[in-house]
Amino acid sequence: MRADASRNREQLLAVATRMFAEGGGEPPMRAIAREAGVGIATLYRHFPTRESLVDAVYRDQVGRLTTGARELLGQLTPAAALRRWMDLFGDWIATKNGMLDTLLAMIEAGEIAHAETRDELLSAITTILDAGRAAGDLRTDVSADDIAASLIGIFTVAPRPRHDAKAGRLLNLLMDGLRS
Template identity: 75%
Template sequence: MRTSDTQELRADATRNRAQLLDVATRVFASADAEPSMRAIAREAGVGIATLYRHFPTREALVDAVYRDQVTRLTAGAEELLTQVPPPAALRRWMDLFGNWIATKNGMLGTLLAMIESGEVAHAQTRIELLAAIDTLLDAGRATGEIRIDVTAEDLAANLIGIFTVAPPHDHDDRARRLLNILMDGLRAAR
């Protein structure tokens, strides 16, 4: 096999894995119960063998989706700050957080078992998410647009409360309204 053929196969495998991850994220977010691996493969337009080649177990797929979402949240904070002012970045990040919460719907049983067994480091995720929130709050404080007395823990608790009473994708309008009210409360007095 020529080098270019090998590279093409690797690129194809990388695309398949990324597609499977994206589809699994969407399926998990829209599911009321944990979807089957077959349903995820079908939705992705690949055979079940392709899915299992990339993710040999349900736990491997859940772990990959979970880690991908945490990475999107943590990197998203910095990225948003390069695109829009801190208050807008914070508000957009709240939507990303809601998407992360929604994704856990269709994988909750597996995820909880993985956290309990220690396969997923829930404490590390918490540290990473609080650091992302701090990044956004610090940027807003530096411009004088965000209150200085709000902590990352305060904001995380508020977000969890909002998405508990208005789960994303179930009550999008209500969640959006509550997030906007929260954002108003975070703004520094001028």
């Protein structure tokens, strides 16, 4: 891919992700292209359908969460890495909620493997938990499933971006309970 085409694709992904995360329903493709500073034909050249754009955003976000766990552990203590990863998870949930109708249709059609994504996310949480246990930072009796369920609960009652402050307080409370 040419450098300008690659930049356009990355810009489209970034703008689509932001617009999905802002809420208010799924944005029109034309609005995404305009906000990214490209023509609608450029958007459709990279993403021929709304589903292909949603798939790319979804996979990009899951990739950021899975690689983010390792990257955060390289920069922060395990407890701090887990807390920061929780923020990334909240961003992912907000983005996912902004494209929920298309995403659910794709999952139902078998175009996205929900179980595979769940396994990837649980593995990322486990990576941080294992490091935290080894360092003595995090409790040993908590599973990745426990944390995933807690995060889903928090972001259900305090969805981003409208309730960032409340979500932050709840995440801090969760972290207090996870420290050893």
